[in-house]
Amino acid sequence: MTSSNENGAAPDRKKDGRAVPSPRTADTARQRKREDDRPGIWVGYGKLLAKFRKEAGYTQEGLAPILGYSAEQLASVEQGRRPAKAPLTEAAERALNAAGVLEILQEDVDFAKLPSFFRDFVLLEMEAVSRFDYDPLLVPGLLQTEAYARALFEGHVPMLDEDAIEDSLDARLARQKILTKSPLVDFSFVIGEAALRQELGGPDTMKEQYRHLLAMGKLRNVAVQVVPIGRGFHTGLNGGFVLVETSAHQRYGYFEAQDIGHVVSDSKQVSTFDLRYGKLRSQALNVEKSAVFIEELAGER
Structure with missing residues (x-):
C-alpha cells in the first residue's frame, strides 16, 4: 500500500538510492514554478x-x-x-x-509584459522629450503594424507559445502611444533600406507597413528617413542604436542584439552616439525623398 506525505502527494520513489520525484510531485513543482514567475x-x-x-x-x-x-x-x-x-x-x-x-x-x-532586458530603457523612453532611432535590419518597433510585429514574434527562436506572442504584441502596440502623447516627443527614425526590403508576413503585410510608415511620417513630431543600400561607408554600419533625452535633460544611448540590451549612460559614449547619429541623418535621404522611396516600394508611384 502506498503511503502519503503531509500534503497528500505520493512520496518520492527510490532509484539507485536517489529520490525520484513522482509525476504528481513534478506537476506540483512545475505549477509552483509558473506561479513564481508571475509578475x-x-x-x-x-x-x-x-x-x-x-x-x-x-x-x-x-x-x-x-x-x-x-x-x-x-x-x-x-x-x-x-x-x-x-x-x-x-x-x-x-x-x-x-x-x-x-x-x-x-x-x-x-x-511587465516587456522583456526584462528592455525594461530599463522603456523607463527612460517614458520620460523622453526626444528619441532618435537607427534600425538597419527591421522596421523600428514603435512604427510596426500589428501584422508585421506578429510575424516577428511568430518567427522568434526559441518558439513562443500563443499567450507569449499575444502578450508581446499587446505590449509593443501599447508602447506606440508615446508617438502621440502630450506633450509631444520629438522623434527621428533612420531606417536602412534592407529593413524595408526584408519581407515579413507576406506582400500584403509589407504594403500595409509601408503605408503606415508614410502615415506616421506625416505626424509633425515624427521624421522618417531612409539610408539606401549602396551609399558606401556610413556611421550606422556598426549596428542599430537609440538616443534618448529625458525631461530632466539627461541623455542616454541604447543598443541591443540577440535579445540582450544595454543602456549607455557614460557621457563620452553618449556623445559619440550623438555624433554618429548626426552624421547618419546627413547621409540618409531627406524626409521628402524618403517618403517618395517608401511610396515606390508600396507601388504607389
Whole structure:
C-alpha cells in the first residue's frame, strides 16, 4: 500500500538510492514554478479585479461575457497567470464601478509584459522629450503594424507559445502611444533600406507597413528617413542604436542584439552616439525623398 506525505502527494520513489520525484510531485513543482514567475503587478491586479467582481455580485461565469472573455480566461487574469488587456480593463471599469483603480494599474501591467532586458530603457523612453532611432535590419518597433510585429514574434527562436506572442504584441502596440502623447516627443527614425526590403508576413503585410510608415511620417513630431543600400561607408554600419533625452535633460544611448540590451549612460559614449547619429541623418535621404522611396516600394508611384 502506498503511503502519503503531509500534503497528500505520493512520496518520492527510490532509484539507485536517489529520490525520484513522482509525476504528481513534478506537476506540483512545475505549477509552483509558473506561479513564481508571475509578475507581482499581474497578481495584484487580479486580486483587485476579483474583489471588485465579488462586491458587484458577479460570478466569473456571469462577468466574463460582459468583458468579452471566457470564464477560464477571466480566472487566469484574477489568478495573475495572464495579464489584463486594455479593453478588458475598460469594460471592467464600466461594469464594476472600479473608480479608475484598474485603469491606473494597466500601464504597469503592460510594462511587465516587456522583456526584462528592455525594461530599463522603456523607463527612460517614458520620460523622453526626444528619441532618435537607427534600425538597419527591421522596421523600428514603435512604427510596426500589428501584422508585421506578429510575424516577428511568430518567427522568434526559441518558439513562443500563443499567450507569449499575444502578450508581446499587446505590449509593443501599447508602447506606440508615446508617438502621440502630450506633450509631444520629438522623434527621428533612420531606417536602412534592407529593413524595408526584408519581407515579413507576406506582400500584403509589407504594403500595409509601408503605408503606415508614410502615415506616421506625416505626424509633425515624427521624421522618417531612409539610408539606401549602396551609399558606401556610413556611421550606422556598426549596428542599430537609440538616443534618448529625458525631461530632466539627461541623455542616454541604447543598443541591443540577440535579445540582450544595454543602456549607455557614460557621457563620452553618449556623445559619440550623438555624433554618429548626426552624421547618419546627413547621409540618409531627406524626409521628402524618403517618403517618395517608401511610396515606390508600396507601388504607389
